Amino acid sequence: MKAIKCYECDIVFKSETRDDILNQLYSHYMEKHHAIITGASEQVKKDWMQRFQNDWLQAVNQ
Numbered sequence: 001m002k003a004i005k006c007y008e009c010d011i012v013f014k015s016e017t018r019d020d021i022l023n024q025l026y027s028h029y030m031e032k033h034h035a036i037i038t039g040a041s042e043q044v045k046k047d048w049m050q051r052f053q054n055d056w057l058q059a060v061n062q
């Protein structure tokens with residue numbers, strides 16, 4: 001399992017797969033940080049994905 005912390009709050013998500021944790025994060029953003037998704041420019045979304053991708057690759061399997 002790898003763990004990724006939400007970039008907006010302290011909730012931590014854990015999963016075996018990148019797609020699953022992305023789904024968890026997306027649902028969480030829709031529920032708790034909706035304005036960030038709706039207000040984000042394409043560049044901000046790109047930067048978010050890049051950051052997530054790096055964090056996912058560097059996260060240690062536990």
Ligand SMILES: [Zn+2]
Nearest residue numbers: 006008009032
């Ligand atoms: Zn959050």
